[in-house]
Amino acid sequence: MRVMDLDDILGSRPDDPLSALLREDLDRLSVAELEARIAALEGEIARSRRKIDHAVNHRASADALFKR
Template sequence: MDEDDFFSSRPQDPLTQVTKQDLGPLSIDELKARIETLKAEIERVETHMVDATRHRSAADELFKKS
């Protein structure tokens, strides 16, 4: 077991596993597909952040003290 895995707060986190994967065996097409998948995930996370910010702002407005 790698020392970083042992001391990581989330050693089974899929993002951690993805960032440690050896890219050497992957073909150019596989690397391109990986990039497209990562870009789609970035877009999904950014959309969620916008929605969460809107939700938080609405809640703050609703419960703000006058």
């Protein structure tokens, strides 16, 4: 399995939302805003992990069906 580097994650578009998120100045945020941001990001991480799990399980089911 290949490890992704930052260029893989950020993509080539300068207006990419993930790029903007990673460049955002955190100094202007309060503790409550930072905690809310963390909670939102943790929710997005959980959603992404569920999508990965679904994709892996779907692939395994397809492989089993076609006996790859």
